[in-house]
Amino acid sequence: MGEDSKIPKLEDVAEIAGVSSATVSRFFNNPGMVAAATAERIRAAVAQSHYVPNLMAGGLASSRSRLVAVMVPDIAQSIFNATVEAMVDELSVGGDIVMLGLTGIDNARMPHLISAALARRADAIILTGLLTDQATRDLIRRRETTVIETWGLPEDPIDIAVGFSHRAVGQDIARFVHGRGYRRPHLLSASGTRAMERRQGFLDDWASAGGATPTEQVFTSQTRFGHGRAAFRSLRELDERPDVVVCSSDWLAQGLLVEAMAAGVRVPDELAVVGFGNLTMAAEMRPTITTVDIDGARIGREAVNVLRRRAAGEKIEQRHIDVGFRLMVRESA
Amino acid sequence: MGEDSKIPKLEDVAEIAGVSSATVSRFFNNPGMVAAATAERIRAAVAQSHYVPNLMAGGLASSRSRLVAVMVPDIAQSIFNATVEAMVDELSVGGDIVMLGLTGIDNARMPHLISAALARRADAIILTGLLTDQATRDLIRRRETTVIETWGLPEDPIDIAVGFSHRAVGQDIARFVHGRGYRRPHLLSASGTRAMERRQGFLDDWASAGGATPTEQVFTSQTRFGHGRAAFRSLRELDERPDVVVCSSDWLAQGLLVEAMAAGVRVPDELAVVGFGNLTMAAEMRPTITTVDIDGARIGREAVNVLRRRAAGEKIEQRHIDVGFRLMVRESA
DNA sequence: CTGAAAGCGCTTACAG
DNA sequence: CTGAAAGCGCTTACAG
Numbered sequence: 001m002g003e004d005s006k007i008p009k010l011e012d013v014a015e016i017a018g019v020s021s022a023t024v025s026r027f028f029n030n031p032g033m034v035a036a037a038t039a040e041r042i043r044a045a046v047a048q049s050h051y052v053p054n055l056m057a058g059g060l061a062s063s064r065s066r067l068v069a070v071m072v073p074d075i076a077q078s079i080f081n082a083t084v085e086a087m088v089d090e091l092s093v094g095g096d097i098v099m100l101g102l103t104g105i106d107n108a109r110m111p112h113l114i115s116a117a118l119a120r121r122a123d124a125i126i127l128t129g130l131l132t133d134q135a136t137r138d139l140i141r142r143r144e145t146t147v148i149e150t151w152g153l154p155e156d157p158i159d160i161a162v163g164f165s166h167r168a169v170g171q172d173i174a175r176f177v178h179g180r181g182y183r184r185p186h187l188l189s190a191s192g193t194r195a196m197e198r199r200q201g202f203l204d205d206w207a208s209a210g211g212a213t214p215t216e217q218v219f220t221s222q223t224r225f226g227h228g229r230a231a232f233r234s235l236r237e238l239d240e241r242p243d244v245v246v247c248s249s250d251w252l253a254q255g256l257l258v259e260a261m262a263a264g265v266r267v268p269d270e271l272a273v274v275g276f277g278n279l280t281m282a283a284e285m286r287p288t289i290t291t292v293d294i295d296g297a298r299i300g301r302e303a304v305n306v307l308r309r310r311a312a313g314e315k316i317e318q319r320h321i322d323v324g325f326r327l328m329v330r331e332s333a
Numbered sequence: 334m335g336e337d338s339k340i341p342k343l344e345d346v347a348e349i350a351g352v353s354s355a356t357v358s359r360f361f362n363n364p365g366m367v368a369a370a371t372a373e374r375i376r377a378a379v380a381q382s383h384y385v386p387n388l389m390a391g392g393l394a395s396s397r398s399r400l401v402a403v404m405v406p407d408i409a410q411s412i413f414n415a416t417v418e419a420m421v422d423e424l425s426v427g428g429d430i431v432m433l434g435l436t437g438i439d440n441a442r443m444p445h446l447i448s449a450a451l452a453r454r455a456d457a458i459i460l461t462g463l464l465t466d467q468a469t470r471d472l473i474r475r476r477e478t479t480v481i482e483t484w485g486l487p488e489d490p491i492d493i494a495v496g497f498s499h500r501a502v503g504q505d506i507a508r509f510v511h512g513r514g515y516r517r518p519h520l521l522s523a524s525g526t527r528a529m530e531r532r533q534g535f536l537d538d539w540a541s542a543g544g545a546t547p548t549e550q551v552f553t554s555q556t557r558f559g560h561g562r563a564a565f566r567s568l569r570e571l572d573e574r575p576d577v578v579v580c581s582s583d584w585l586a587q588g589l590l591v592e593a594m595a596a597g598v599r600v601p602d603e604l605a606v607v608g609f610g611n612l613t614m615a616a617e618m619r620p621t622i623t624t625v626d627i628d629g630a631r632i633g634r635e636a637v638n639v640l641r642r643r644a645a646g647e648k649i650e651q652r653h654i655d656v657g658f659r660l661m662v663r664e665s666a
Numbered sequence: 667c668t669g670a671a672a673g674c675g676c677t678t679a680c681a682g
Numbered sequence: 683c684t685g686a687a688a689g690c691g692c693t694t695a696c697a698g
Contacts, residue, residue: 020669055452057691060389088435100433102421119388225617284558353685390675393690
């Protein structure tokens, strides 16, 4: 107690090891610069004093926080979780920590959280959603903060984008559905920008393949299981029933399927279903769901990789990194 | 550019507003102390200069990081997600940020992540898993860091625990199962400490109710959907088939149910199933799953609440905060 | 390979 | 209600 209970600082370690605090600092940040014998004494001193560096002080002095902010709408039931997990894993092995910002599904808290990240002088900010607030975009630009946008490939990224073309997803689904011989698609979409891009891709490709205009339904709230369920019921009341339902999430698809099974509708013969996201569930329930797989972990790794390269001083020309996607053909369509 | 592109600091704001930097600091941290007219000038200066405080400097000076570390095994498919989400939401409205640490399902990275949190001088560390590493426990004790353990109520918490009794869960399930008239339970458990506590609670209560020793199976890896599936098949080969399967996760239960349906086994008449966790899925698939609901969000809010009270100087005597649990009786048992 | 010293951008008693 | 000044615990040219 007393003296002992004080939190040790760099100087305490230096004193024990009989060197200057500058040398101890180098031992941590630039070990190649210190002599082997000195390093050994410092190592012992660190162990003896239970020293843990103060990275607030270190960050202030070096203007490197070793903190990366990751912004995501939510994590309760999110398609982004694999991405966040990969990022956190990759970053923490490199000694960086991640600030997790939950912006809300409408991204309403984004500006506030970006400010909090800038106040901590985050080395980088990674976004999974869209940053639409112009004042915040300006603030970020002004401070020349590294920003990685993920899960999409906007025309004009703030900095660098790692993702895939949502429009291309829609087009591929249209081609697949048409190729399978379905002729009366019904679209179940969320109202977000990206779901709308997929929808437009589908519609354009479908039209150019000569298909009749699909019926559709757009949900302004987050698409959940219950929406899929309700949608199945309303589908049954249509004059001309669809032969395939293209859903903007696996949740919608699963809800639809559970109701279809309960109603004794044969899938895919009487009604086919296509999802999006390839949740674990999609491959494990009966029937298995035909859907689109996004390698979320890869998006996370690529994003961190870009950060590392830039931290190493590399000038990165590429503004778009396309990780693509895969149509997973299973039982439901 | 040039002068303009420099990041503004407190002094710059002070100069524009015609006050000292101490006053600007007070404007942010103790607004009640500054005169209304002065505050107005400072507000204008902040807006004009696009000032964002440097909280590394602030934290160093005040020895308050406004950073809370949250440690969780994973977030990909985690039962803790609602807890983490609630914590992040609560903390960020108060201006605190959260460092998300992913320890791995075996908690192997816990010591490394705790060090990272201590190095950032986190105001508190919240755990969802168990911290078994003694050296790390000692380190935390030595630094007198606030630690909240959640999702369990260990006999001797490091500091404060917010959770529920896993043993009581097992006991309640045993009572329920027995009351429903089931007589040949089979237990499907994960090998973790907490799942084992639930198992023991079940066994003890079952025995005292006069039940015959249940058959059982323990999984050393994380219990997933596939394990439930495989379990169903091996159950069919037992001499005396169980009439109810008590699973340590809803994933196991769901896997079992899908196989049971496929095999034409009637649930719950021929085979009943009980899960744990009350995942969204448990109420939405057919048949719906009888399971145990834990209010994860409440655990998160209570944990943050404890932090706030302590930050406000309150001395907290209570070392255990029990949030309880609820048996959700549905179709599967 | 090592040390002395200035500086990073704040906060906070202390004095008025 | 406000200011001058010391201090928070590091890093990093600079000099040797």
